[in-house]
Amino acid sequence: MTYTTSLSRNPLFYLGLVAIIVIVITAQVGAFYQLQNLFGAAPSQNYLTVNTLINYGNRTGIWHNRTDVPSGWSFYHLTTTIAETEAPSSTSVSGQHYVIALDGVRSSGPYYWTLWMFCQKDAAWAASPVGADLIRLKHGDILAWYYQAPSSVNAATWDPPVAGAMKAATCTP
Amino acid sequence: MLYQRPPSIITNIATIAVFASLALATNYALIGIPNVKLMDALVFLAAFLFGLRIGVGVAASTWLVYGFINPQGSADLILLSFLIVGECFYALAGTGLRKTSIAQDLLDFGRYSGRFSLVFGTVGLLATLAYDVLTNFASWLFRTTSLYDSLIIGLITGAPFALLHEISNLILFATATPAAIFAAKRFSRTNPAETRVL
Numbered sequence: 468m469t470y471t472t473s474l475s476r477n478p479l480f481y482l483g484l485v486a487i488i489v490i491v492i493t494a495q496v497g498a499f500y501q502l503q504n505l506f507g508a509a510p511s512q513n514y515l516t517v518n519t520l521i522n523y524g525n526r527t528g529i530w531h532n533r534t535d536v537p538s539g540w541s542f543y544h545l546t547t548t549i550a551e552t553e554a555p556s557s558t559s560v561s562g563q564h565y566v567i568a569l570d571g572v573r574s575s576g577p578y579y580w581t582l583w584m585f586c587q588k589d590a591a592w593a594a595s596p597v598g599a600d601l602i603r604l605k606h607g608d609i610l611a612w613y614y615q616a617p618s619s620v621n622a623a624t625w626d627p628p629v630a631g632a633m634k635a636a637t638c639t640p
Numbered sequence: 641m642l643y644q645r646p647p648s649i650i651t652n653i654a655t656i657a658v659f660a661s662l663a664l665a666t667n668y669a670l671i672g673i674p675n676v677k678l679m680d681a682l683v684f685l686a687a688f689l690f691g692l693r694i695g696v697g698v699a700a701s702t703w704l705v706y707g708f709i710n711p712q713g714s715a716d717l718i719l720l721s722f723l724i725v726g727e728c729f730y731a732l733a734g735t736g737l738r739k740t741s742i743a744q745d746l747l748d749f750g751r752y753s754g755r756f757s758l759v760f761g762t763v764g765l766l767a768t769l770a771y772d773v774l775t776n777f778a779s780w781l782f783r784t785t786s787l788y789d790s791l792i793i794g795l796i797t798g799a800p801f802a803l804l805h806e807i808s809n810l811i812l813f814a815t816a817t818p819a820a821i822f823a824a825k826r827f828s829r830t831n832p833a834e835t836r837v838l
Binding site: 487491496501563576579596597623624 | 719
């Protein structure tokens with residue numbers, strides 16, 4: 468008892484707590500920047516070709532094949548130019564957007580927009596592990612929005628945006 | 641010291657129900673703000689004020705409802721079990737902190753001091769870190785080729801959400817939690833039998 472009581476009155480104890488807070492937050496910020504680097508490879512061209520499928524979930528899908536996408540754009544930026552996008556900036560520290568509606572098709576009940584990327588090496592679709600803001604576009608990217616009602620939050624159980632297409636857990640780097 | 645009769649099982653169930661209802665109501669109210677929830681602080685408070693069993697009861701019962709009835713999709717049983725275990729970290733943190741002399745100081749001191757905020761904030765942050773590491777790992781458990789890959793991919797892809805979760809809980813635990821404990825003490829609803837001083 469004496470030991471812990473004196474510990475709680477020792478300024479070094481509180482300095483240690485502040486150090487723990489700084490270390491934890493710094494480590495998370497580091498992981499966040501690592502994530503941005505992974506999905507934000509610097510493009511080597513001024514304009515990129517990016518193909519985007521918007522699957523509205525009612526057997527209606529529209530491909531947007533753009534060859535004039537400025538390098539440095541995120542997929543969210545591209546989405547706002549090819550579809551009427553409703554996505555208030557969330558309160559997240561990274562200022563990301565949660566896409567609520569595309570072309571008037573809004574999240575409703577169990578239905579919401581899922582984000583997919585086509586893995587060239589695997590020839591399969593994989594649910595994106597990150598939001599559209601964090602996907603820095605590269606030449607030849609193929610991405611998709613798919614409006615569906617997943618039965619689980621586990622992306623492994625979701626349907627791919629193209630019926631009958633192969634599905635991968637993650638893209639092989 | 642006055643003799644206090646131990647709470648009956650009915651009282652315990654009612655306490656769990658009240659805290660779980662509060663956690664669920666605030667979870668659904670904050671559904672549009674990802675990873676900012678009062679649930680973690682409520683589980684911590686339940687364990688701090690009423691003991692580990694109550695805290696674990698609140699954690700498990702809240703997730704059993706919120707995991708299945710969730711507008712963003714229900715969790716499968718494996719992920720749900722990890723979420724419940726992770727939520728129990730807050731109960732462990734609450735019980736553990738209650739047994740320290742710092743908690744005794746807080747209950748005896750009678751007025752607020754900034755050092756309580758620092759202690760509660762740090763404990764909340766560490767419990768949240770443990771929760772995020774476990775649940776981000778679990779999210780990738782059966783989607784990668786090794787446990788190490790699951791951990792690394794989970795930590796990196798979950799970083800934006802973990803960062804938001806940890807900062808919000810740091811603030812909540814540093815401010816609302818000590819205030820709630822002061823309020824509970826004033827209403828004499830804490831269970832003195834749970835207090836141990838190391």
